[in-house]
Amino acid sequence: MKILQQSKPLKLWAIILAAGSGSRFSKTELKQYQVIQDKTVFEHTIHRLNDLPLTGYVLAIGAQDDIAQTLPFRSLEKAHFCEGGAERVNSVLNALSYLSKIADDEDWVLVHDAARPCVDPNSLQCLVDTAIASNSSAILAIPVRDTLKYVDYTQKIEKTVSREQLWQAQTPQMAKLAVLKAAIEQALQDQVTITDEASALEYSGQPVQVVTGRSDNIKITYPEDLELARLILQAQQQKFSDL
Numbered sequence: 001m002k003i004l005q006q007s008k009p010l011k012l013w014a015i016i017l018a019a020g021s022g023s024r025f026s027k028t029e030l031k032q033y034q035v036i037q038d039k040t041v042f043e044h045t046i047h048r049l050n051d052l053p054l055t056g057y058v059l060a061i062g063a064q065d066d067i068a069q070t071l072p073f074r075s076l077e078k079a080h081f082c083e084g085g086a087e088r089v090n091s092v093l094n095a096l097s098y099l100s101k102i103a104d105d106e107d108w109v110l111v112h113d114a115a116r117p118c119v120d121p122n123s124l125q126c127l128v129d130t131a132i133a134s135n136s137s138a139i140l141a142i143p144v145r146d147t148l149k150y151v152d153y154t155q156k157i158e159k160t161v162s163r164e165q166l167w168q169a170q171t172p173q174m175a176k177l178a179v180l181k182a183a184i185e186q187a188l189q190d191q192v193t194i195t196d197e198a199s200a201l202e203y204s205g206q207p208v209q210v211v212t213g214r215s216d217n218i219k220i221t222y223p224e225d226l227e228l229a230r231l232i233l234q235a236q237q238q239k240f241s242d243l
Helices: 041-049 088-100 121-134 177-189 197-203 223-242
Strands: 012-018 056-061 079-083 108-113 137-143 148-151 157-161 167-176 208-212
Touching: 012 041, 012 088, 041 056, 041 108, 041 121, 041 223, 056 088, 079 088, 088 108, 088 177, 108 121, 108 177, 121 137, 121 167, 121 208, 137 197, 167 177, 167 197, 177 197, 197 208
Parallel strands: 012 056, 012 108, 056 079, 137 208
Antiparallel strands: 108 167, 137 167, 148 157
16 A cells, blocks of 8 residues: 655554444344454454554453454554443543554554444545545545434434435544544543544544545444345455455
8 A cells, every 4th residue: 555755654553442342232242253254353354454554553442351362363463452441432542542652643543443344445545545645634434325314202203304415424533643632532521422533523623534435334233234244245355356
């Protein structure tokens, strides 16, 4: 992958979030450790991210997780582990704090969900190239396709919501380490609800560029998503082998 010329060598890190309980998937099984084609979802995700020239990657895992550090991740020598937090935003901040000890404030960081194993390599490249060229934070997202309904608490439709200018956020989401860390810390201090990294950046007034992703960059949330991910990975692998 080509990286634009910088005044100093670019360093690119990834944070992979895997500390959540994933209760919508199962009360007893973690979705990132489900197996597709002899590899866990977690391994597939790490494999995709390592198509980028990562300096290293940090896996934010649960305190009771005794599996992650036993898996044969790609580029295992670049792997770091930290304990996740109670919520997604806490896990990201923990990983950023870890990175702050070994990385530079100006280094770029990609934050990605462990349960998104199907992210396309070309999408990753476009995201990184866009962030570096614009020198601003960026996320993968896709335009909303379906008609949106605003529904009340009794499950009755109140109105149809215009989908113009609405995008569905995905991951990875990319920013400079110090910028993202400061944005999250400020949002938490102000008790602002943070659902993804972009929302923290938005709150702090940082510009965030949207990069068009792909609809097959699904997040495994429900049990039926696992079979869909299996089919997508199979189709992608066939496509790569035909190239």
